[in-house]
Amino acid sequence: MTQALFGQLLVGLINGSFYALLSLGLAIIFGLLDVVNFAHGAQYMLGAYLAWMGLTWLGVGYWVALLAAPAAVGLLGMAVERLLLRRLRGLDNLYGLLLTFGLALVVEGLFRQAFGISGNAYPVPPQLAGARNLGFMVLPVYRAWVVVASLAVCLGSWLVIEKTRLGAYLRAGTENPALLQAFGVNVPLMFTVTYGFGAALAAFAGVMAAPVYQVTPLMGSQVIIVVFAVVVIGGMGSILGAIVTGLGLGLLEGLAKFLWPEVSGTVVFVAMALVLLLRPAGLFGRQR
Amino acid sequence: MSGRARVWLGYGLLVAVGLAAPFVVYPVFAMNVLCLALFASAFNLLLGYAGLLSFGHAAFLGAAAYAAGYVTREWGLPTEAGLLAGVAVAAALGLVFGALAIRRSGIYFAMITLGFAQLVYFLAVQLPWTGGEDGFQGIPRGKLLGVLDLDRPLAMYYFVWAVFLLAFWLIQRTIASPFGHVLRAIRENEPRALSLGYEVDRYKLTAFVLSAALSGLAGALRALVNQFAALPDLYWHTSGAVVLMTLLGGMGTVTGPSVGALLVGALENYLASLGSWVTVITGAVFVLCVLSFRRGIVGEVRALVKRSF
Numbered sequence: 001m002t003q004a005l006f007g008q009l010l011v012g013l014i015n016g017s018f019y020a021l022l023s024l025g026l027a028i029i030f031g032l033l034d035v036v037n038f039a040h041g042a043q044y045m046l047g048a049y050l051a052w053m054g055l056t057w058l059g060v061g062y063w064v065a066l067l068a069a070p071a072a073v074g075l076l077g078m079a080v081e082r083l084l085l086r087r088l089r090g091l092d093n094l095y096g097l098l099l100t101f102g103l104a105l106v107v108e109g110l111f112r113q114a115f116g117i118s119g120n121a122y123p124v125p126p127q128l129a130g131a132r133n134l135g136f137m138v139l140p141v142y143r144a145w146v147v148v149a150s151l152a153v154c155l156g157s158w159l160v161i162e163k164t165r166l167g168a169y170l171r172a173g174t175e176n177p178a179l180l181q182a183f184g185v186n187v188p189l190m191f192t193v194t195y196g197f198g199a200a201l202a203a204f205a206g207v208m209a210a211p212v213y214q215v216t217p218l219m220g221s222q223v224i225i226v227v228f229a230v231v232v233i234g235g236m237g238s239i240l241g242a243i244v245t246g247l248g249l250g251l252l253e254g255l256a257k258f259l260w261p262e263v264s265g266t267v268v269f270v271a272m273a274l275v276l277l278l279r280p281a282g283l284f285g286r287q288r
Numbered sequence: 289m290s291g292r293a294r295v296w297l298g299y300g301l302l303v304a305v306g307l308a309a310p311f312v313v314y315p316v317f318a319m320n321v322l323c324l325a326l327f328a329s330a331f332n333l334l335l336g337y338a339g340l341l342s343f344g345h346a347a348f349l350g351a352a353a354y355a356a357g358y359v360t361r362e363w364g365l366p367t368e369a370g371l372l373a374g375v376a377v378a379a380a381l382g383l384v385f386g387a388l389a390i391r392r393s394g395i396y397f398a399m400i401t402l403g404f405a406q407l408v409y410f411l412a413v414q415l416p417w418t419g420g421e422d423g424f425q426g427i428p429r430g431k432l433l434g435v436l437d438l439d440r441p442l443a444m445y446y447f448v449w450a451v452f453l454l455a456f457w458l459i460q461r462t463i464a465s466p467f468g469h470v471l472r473a474i475r476e477n478e479p480r481a482l483s484l485g486y487e488v489d490r491y492k493l494t495a496f497v498l499s500a501a502l503s504g505l506a507g508a509l510r511a512l513v514n515q516f517a518a519l520p521d522l523y524w525h526t527s528g529a530v531v532l533m534t535l536l537g538g539m540g541t542v543t544g545p546s547v548g549a550l551l552v553g554a555l556e557n558y559l560a561s562l563g564s565w566v567t568v569i570t571g572a573v574f575v576l577c578v579l580s581f582r583r584g585i586v587g588e589v590r591a592l593v594k595r596s597f
Contacts, residue, residue: 108571
């Protein structure tokens with residue numbers, strides 16, 4: 001009984017770590033560029049596939065992939081911002097959403113064409129294999145690593161944004177890019193790098209997800225909707241909100257899987273409806 | 289040519305093309321395009337005129353399809369009741385989702401509608417009677433008014449066509465009415481509309497419910513045409529597809545969404561053998577539309593005509 005409960009809560013915590021990482025990336029991109037990055041799911045999937053392709057075709061291991069795949073997707077993201085998204089600045093921000101949606105379709109279609117929709121397994125790296133018996137439950141080491149690593153990355157990003165000069169520029173850019181530009185900051189470059197960083201975060205989540213879930217072309221479009229719900233519930237204004245809500249919703253889903261498995265897929269959206277009824281701006285958001 | 293004459297000429301052309309269509313293309317394809325055109329026109333009522341981007345319209349199309357199927361197959365009710373049930377279910381869903389979603393605007397509105405649509409999708413996967421991944425199959429077409437046998441392809445086609453014309457006319461009348469003008473005022477400048485004393489939220493909600501109900505009509509009709517309600521109808525890719533149709537044809541134009549529906553429908557039908565390349569092409573067209581011709585085909589043509597004369 002308790003074994004099953006803790007098992008589901010662990011699954012929830014792991015899902016929640018991915019929700020937190022992904023909604024953090026979305027929040028950073030949205031905060032500065034005012035773009036809802038619909039391609040975020042595709043960038044996550046791309047990260048997982050790069051890791052898988054690296055291992056299967058080139059024998060490149062997990063640890064290299066954990067750095068290389070985000071770097072590659074980040075560069076790709078920078079190109080996307082520089083060549084495509086930049087042309088939409090000043091327009092209604094819905095166009096950014098639609099453009100990234102189109103990109104997501106292209107990427108997903110290409111991968112479906114190349115790999116089909118069946119999943120590929122990615123082995124757990126040997127250093128993180130095995131499990132520890134905690135008495136009340138058995139904890140696979142890799143899963144513990146996922147939770148710790150995502151939390152570290154989330155908190156690190158939060159510290160950089162809240163406590164450093166670079167973060168101060170970022171926050172100033174979300175308030176008034178023109179003024180920041182007047183102070184001699186290269187704002188367009190900052191936009192490009194920020195989008196690249198957000199995309200890299202998604203890819204990082206993808207590499208970490210590869211040993212946990214099946215690597216499939218559909219993995220991005222399955223998770224992105226939940227992440228959007230996380231964002232609506234947490235409120236996009238807040239980085240901390242993205243992290244806390246992501247983890248919380250993951251746990252809520254895990255709890256639902258234990259208590260009432262049939263509704264576990266819908267519980268996030270029901271939570272979204274409730275939050276909208278009570279706090280339309282989201283739990284951590286400010287009404288704009 | 290006066291505006292009025294142009295409108296009549298337009299209708300004349302529409303009627304002629306519609307009459308001839310089943311003899312030129314496969315009738316089932318023509319019917320599917322008509323349903324998509326109705327869906328896109330209903331969606332455009334919201335996006336093009338009220339400026340509300342819903343990313344969850346698949347929920348209304350799909351839920352109505354399942355409702356129409358259930359009422360006709362399980363309860364044995366006539367075709368007309370199936371359509372009505374579809375419209376009613378979609379309108380009720382629209383009322384609930386709309387009431388919650390209009391509390392936020394812009395991008396949040398899009399994401400909230402998307403979330404609710406996904407809720408409906410999960411329900412369709414889980415509920416015991418929906419047939420899960422296989423979809424709801426074996427929906428009877430029945431007899432119209434108990435007389436006209438809709439299993440005959442031509443009879444079904446002209447029925448679909450008549451419903452489309454009626455709904456299209458209704459949408460066009462709505463757009464041209466004072467209600468439609470208020471919607472445009474809200475789209476252009478919401479605070480101003482509010483300060484003029486319009487109850488903005490009520491107008492938005494009315495538009496949302498109307499759009500949902502008409503999308504439901506399209507969904508119920510399509511369920512009768514294809515004789516099944518499928519899970520992909522509810523998936524968010526369908527919500528994206530209707531955005532593409534509207535954007536491609538020209539949002540905020542009366543005929544644009546239908547043109548877009550025809551193109552997207554043709555793309556999916558004639559290139560189906562290419563498999564996932566269709567998704568790639570669809571996505572690329574999307575990107576191209578957003579980057580280069582945001583007015584859509586009808587919008588660009590109209591701008592061209594305006595410049596030349």
